[in-house]
Amino acid sequence: MADKPIQGEKRMFMTGNEVCAYAALAANVDVMYGYPITPQNEIMHYWTRLAPKHNRTFLQTEDEISAGFTTCGGVMSGKRCFTATAGPGNTLMQEAMSMAEMMRIPAVFIIQQRGGPSTATVIYSQQEVTMTCFGANGEGLRVVYSTSSHQELFDYTIKSFNVAWKYRFPTFVLGDGYQAKMRESVTIYDPEARGIQMVDTYPLVGLPGMPGVDRDPAHLRNTYNTEEELYEVVKDLVDAYEKMAPEIVEHSTMECDDADVVILCHGIVSRAAIEAVRNLRAAGVKAGFFRPITLRPFAKDALRPIAEKAKKLLIVESSQGQFAKIVTDALYGLTTPMETIFKPGLGITSDEIVNKVKAMI
Amino acid sequence: MTVATVLEPKMPKCWRQETKPHKFCPGCGHGDILKALGTAIDELGIQDRVVFGCDIGCSLLSWDLFNCDSIQTHHGRTTPVMTGVKRARPDRICIAYMGDGGGYAIGSQHLVNAASRNEKILVIVANNVQYGMTGGQMAPTTLPGMKTETSPYGRDPESTGNPTLGPEMVAAITPDSAYVARGTMANLRQLTQMFKKALQNQIDGNGFSFVEALSACPTNWRTNAAKTWEFVEKEMTKYFKVGELKAPAKKEGQ
Structure with missing residues (x-):
């Protein structure tokens, strides 16, 4: 090797x-x-x-x-x-x-x-x-x-x-x-x-042994005949996904405990948000930051209490609300006021976030 | 006293008995073509090494036909899936099975490029000159003047071009190490031999193998048995010449 x-x-x-x-x-x-x-x-x-x-x-x-x-x-x-x-x-x-x-x-x-x-x-x-x-x-x-x-x-x-x-x-x-x-x-x-062990891989087809004699053949398909048959299949998929979700969902936060304004963002925009929170805190503004690391599954359970406690939320993203749709879906029923910075295809600086937060309080 | 005689239907050893009778319409060509393929697999003794892939369209009904590991993929995408399987496991014998829509329309870019790269897989296109599963629309292979659901006044080559000549195209873009042939359900002995040579070409690691098989769809053609055979044997062969287009020379010692 x-x-x-x-x-x-x-x-x-x-x-x-x-x-x-x-x-x-x-x-x-x-x-x-x-x-x-x-x-x-x-x-x-x-x-x-x-x-x-x-x-x-x-x-x-x-x-x-x-x-x-x-x-x-x-x-x-x-x-x-x-x-x-x-x-x-x-x-x-x-x-x-x-x-x-x-x-x-x-x-x-x-x-x-x-x-x-x-x-x-x-x-x-x-x-x-x-x-x-x-x-x-x-x-x-x-x-x-x-x-x-x-x-x-x-x-x-x-x-x-x-x-x-x-x-x-x-x-x-x-x-x-x-x-x-x-x-x-x-x-x-x-x-x-x-200490990270790579999970073993295994073939789904091309298995050892004579199919039909030593074992059943692997017959893998994605086509189904009836609504009911498909429903059972998709339900099983969803069940497996939901069972997995709590084991793998990830997020990170910064200064959310006493935050008046919590900034919500993901990906590289988080770097501008972290910088913005530092600057705002230095200026005496109680800003915090929540970032989902897994967009699917989404850290709904972690976000809801933070969003409920905050006075205001600010969603920041380099698209016209694609991330906001995921967030608002997770926060359904809460009444915390929410503002946004949507800049499709454009980078976002910490200054823009700082100015926006200052205007919100 | 009468003794009941149960005649066991004769089917290739590599067919999965539990899933028979198969799901194709009466008179459909798929059953015969896949019987020829099964016979070729049996005669070469490669059942345990075959990974069989089928497309969308009527070919998908073969997803559990063989006692071979099988993957039913998407329309036109069987060629890249089997390419992926083969590249990752070169010891497997990979067969991509599809109709003429999958091979020559929605999956044509995959066929052209797999052939150009001389991928060591076997692609089989069952050509029944129209789309069967979706209800008889015009295909790239529909004959000039032929009526289908989307060419109700007959295919006009002026506006929709001439029928695609798959094996001729593949032969033109593959190196000499490829195997290319057109067989027909009307001559299963010959078709079986073509499949055997095509599979042997893959086993030998030579290159791409391609077999088109002329097939029948009496359901959508709305033909009786006699008319169906006449169309397959006489009409289709006027346009689609049956025979080998490319057969690599046998290696020394074979």
Whole structure:
């Protein structure tokens, strides 16, 4: 066996896309399937340089539809596989993602959000929240980690493979073009050196033994004949998802206990919000911050008491309310006043948040 | 005293008896084509290594037909799923089974690119010149002048082009190590041989294998048995020539 790609720990200064490639390598990923689209290209670039040295493989497919479905095929063969995409590519890949939901295929998808709708920009947005969480004809039975830093890109890419294979739901690392292209410091590590055991993978097809003699054949399908038959299947999927949810749901908070205004955001916008809370606190304003790390499942139970206690809420996001829809759904019935900063496809600074909060009190 | 004689229906060993009779309409070509495929799998002794993938459309009804590990995928997406399976597990023998809509319309980009990359899988397209499961719409393969639900006055090549020639296209874009043929449900012995050669080509690790099988859909064609056979044997073959287009030379010692 080839040497471990990362021995122990290493402090590095690199782009987010490079971080994702190293994380996949460290997570013992076998195959990446992918199709070029900005801003995720360098995940493929680094993977194709690193993978052959460690007996891992890559296939550049004809489009994102194919990248999604080859990934599903590879996973059903029992290998740790992933793909990465963005924007219109995420749109095309929804079809494979819905098959992964229905058939419990533990595929991992890295999404580096770019501007939308349509081709838009190749740079940045948080406009793929609805699509990544609830896309395609399905019920959003997906795990979605919204990362905010290179360290999180590394940590949660590794975690995604373990969550996917432990619970068998498609799992997403939701980054963005800023995280993809920016360079910053990160500690990359061998998961084992941190006591992280990679969850074993296993084939869903191509099992040992003669089917029909030694065992039943694996007959995997996503088509059903009657409403009742489908209802039972989807109910089981939802039950399994809801059983998993409390075990994996994640969020983080800052200074929420006595906060008059709680800022709600996710992903890279959290960094502006953290800075804003620091500045506001320094100015004597009681501001706090709540950030879901998993957008699916959503930390509803953790958020509700905080939102109930706060005098006001401020939702901040680089889209026209996609995140706000998830939040308001979770807060149904509460009457805490809520204001928003919606900047579709645009970055948000701490100053904007500070000024807004000051205007709210 | 009369002794009842129960005739066991003759079916390939790799067919799953528990799921028979199969789900296809009476007179449908899928059953015959899949019988030929089953015979080829039996004769090559590869049942335990096969991963069978089927598409959307009537081909999906084969999802539990074999005693082989099987994946029913999405419309047109069987080729990439089986590509993914094969790339991750090269020791498996992967078969992507679909209709002409899946192969030549919604999944054509996958077929073209899998063929160009010379993926070591077998793609089988059952060509019955229309969409069966959705109720008889025009397909890329619908013959000129033929009436379907979406070409009720007959297919006009002027506005909808000529029928897609799948094996000819695949033969044009694959290297010599590919196997490409068109068979027919009207000659199952020949079709079985084609499947055997196509599978052997994959077993040998040579390259892409592609077999189109002319098929029948009396339900949507609204034809009786005689008319159905006449159409498959006489009308379809005027446009779709049956035979091998590409057969790699046998390797030394085989």
